[in-house]
Amino acid sequence: MRAMVLDAPGQPLAARELDLRAPGEGELRLGVRACAVCRTDLHVVDGELPNPKLPLIPGHQVVGIADDGRRLGVPWLGWTDGECRYCTTGRENLCDNARFTGYTIDGGYAEAIVADERFCFPIPDGYADEQAAPLLCAGLIGWRALRFAGDAERLGLYGFGASAHIIAQVARWQGRRIFAFTRPGDEETQAFARELGAEWAGGSDERPSDELDAAIIFAPVGALVPAALAATAKGGVVVCAGIHMSDIPSFPYELLWNERSVVSVANLTRQDGAEFLALAPHVPVRTEVQLYELADANDALAALREGRVRGSAVLRVA
Numbered sequence: 060m061r062a063m064v065l066d067a068p069g070q071p072l073a074a075r076e077l078d079l080r081a082p083g084e085g086e087l088r089l090g091v092r093a094c095a096v097c098r099t100d101l102h103v104v105d106g107e108l109p110n111p112k113l114p115l116i117p118g119h120q121v122v123g124i125a126d127d128g129r130r131l132g133v134p135w136l137g138w139t140d141g142e143c144r145y146c147t148t149g150r151e152n153l154c155d156n157a158r159f160t161g162y163t164i165d166g167g168y169a170e171a172i173v174a175d176e177r178f179c180f181p182i183p184d185g186y187a188d189e190q191a192a193p194l195l196c197a198g199l200i201g202w203r204a205l206r207f208a209g210d211a212e213r214l215g216l217y218g219f220g221a222s223a224h225i226i227a228q229v230a231r232w233q234g235r236r237i238f239a240f241t242r243p244g245d246e247e248t249q250a251f252a253r254e255l256g257a258e259w260a261g262g263s264d265e266r267p268s269d270e271l272d273a274a275i276i277f278a279p280v281g282a283l284v285p286a287a288l289a290a291t292a293k294g295g296v297v298v299c300a301g302i303h304m305s306d307i308p309s310f311p312y313e314l315l316w317n318e319r320s321v322v323s324v325a326n327l328t329r330q331d332g333a334e335f336l337a338l339a340p341h342v343p344v345r346t347e348v349q350l351y352e353l354a355d356a357n358d359a360l361a362a363l364r365e366g367r368v369r370g371s372a373v374l375r376v377a
């Protein structure tokens with residue numbers, strides 16, 4: 060099969076012909092149709108996450124067809140031990156021994172993938188392969204982050220990329236008010252956010268038109284934490300939804316005072332996936348995608364790194 064391979068962090072992916080490993084007990088072989096590109100892929104490729112499998116096939120938002128014809132999604136959470144104190148208390152997202160697709164096991168920047176059947180999700184009908192792929196991380200980890208925002212009515216979204224463009228649609232459908240923050244001066248993305256129902260969109264250095272009850276930070280920028288706290292009302296929560304963030308600068312206690320909180324969201328549970336994939340067609344969530352061929356994965360990563368992607372970048376494989 061053809062695959063795009065990371066030999067060492069900091070290097071471009073290399074196009075290779077590889078043999079797919081044989082599926083083990085409980086595993087499926089899937090022919091990959093599409094794989095969406097996540098910011099986490101960039102963190103892996105750029106060496107910001109420790110100890111990836113090497114060489115590695117990245118990609119954890121995989122839509123594929125199993126040998127028996129079922130269309131399935133392969134998400135970030137690829138395997139858990141089922142027996143640690145986290146797994147046995149409904150928190151498999153925090154499993155001590157979890158394996159992650161496209162990080163510690165091979166992912167979907169390839170023509171085929173082997174995945175543990177227990178961690179695959181059926182893809183809802185009505186979504187084309189490339190439209191469905193971003194639901195698998197941008198969508199469902201965004202959904203987990205949105206749940207951490209509680210019943211906040213005025214919701215700030217910092218970084219209006221793949222995840223925010225999906226979660227804004229869900230949040231509007233729930234009746235929340237959306238305030239979207241982009242890189243300062245990125246008027247194109249601000250206009251995109253307004254199209255998706257944001258009542259205010261501006262730069263992350265601006266104050267929104269109203270206080271926020273909660274903020275979700277999708278951008279990997281630690282300085283946004285005190286900025287979001289400053290924009291948040293008493294009792295509000297700031298949710299950090301990414302796997303990696305630059306250091307958070309120190310800030311006066313006053314920003315946290317009055318029962319504000321800061322929390323991170325890690326990975327997903329299978330429950331999150333089942334819930335979100337059942338919900339998405341009802342909203343209905345529509346994903347905006349920019350398509351790339353598998354061989355152009357490095358171009359897709361570069362576009363994401365430079366903030367040139369509207370919605371989600373997706374590799375089309377079949």
Ligand SMILES: [Zn+2]
Nearest residue numbers: 141143146154
């Ligand atoms: Zn576990």
Ligand SMILES: [Zn+2]
Nearest residue numbers: 097099196197
């Ligand atoms: Zn992801």
